[in-house]
Amino acid sequence: MNFIHWSEQLNVYLVIGALLFAIGFFGFFRHRTLVGMLISGELILAGAALNFMAFGHFQGANSVTGQTFALFIMGIAAAEAAIVLSIMIAVYRHYRSIETRDLKDLEG
Template sequence: MTDLTLFQLVGVFLFCVGMFGLVRRKTLVGMFIALELIINGAGLSIVAAAQLTEGDAVTGQLAALFVMGLGAAEATLMLAIILVVVKRFKHSKVDAISQMRG
């Protein structure tokens, strides 16, 4: 088994664990952590796949930096939403979001 295959397997494993956590978790914080696992697994797979292409791996590294930037922006927005929900409903259950009226 090559190193690239191992990196791809770890990336797919992180993605699958994140998907499982996203489906199973009922709190916003748990869903947020699962979503971060999905993003990290995708970023790892992008970098590993870029090593298989011809030329240098700069393209994959730039794509991974872009994914990391998206993850940081997503983390900022999710934490702000979680803080508003907890402040308004006193807990972070997903069911509380359905009670919001806008």
């Protein structure tokens, strides 16, 4: 594997996507607030989108399928972020905190 041609190899992008996924996974357990977990979730989605883009570019039957899926992932991620943020505001209003260890009561 030559250093010069790294940008034209499928496996390089897949490894970056896998690393992004793993870093996001680590952050999902490490962060103790809902904001941190949302940030880690966005990293996981970014890793998945990079995988779609790489496969679409290097292996795809036509050149735009991967891009279309990455666009759909962006749309879903935006919807998810909006809902998570509103839930965060509602939770903060109720508990005065968004740390995950404070959210222990099931009864509202």
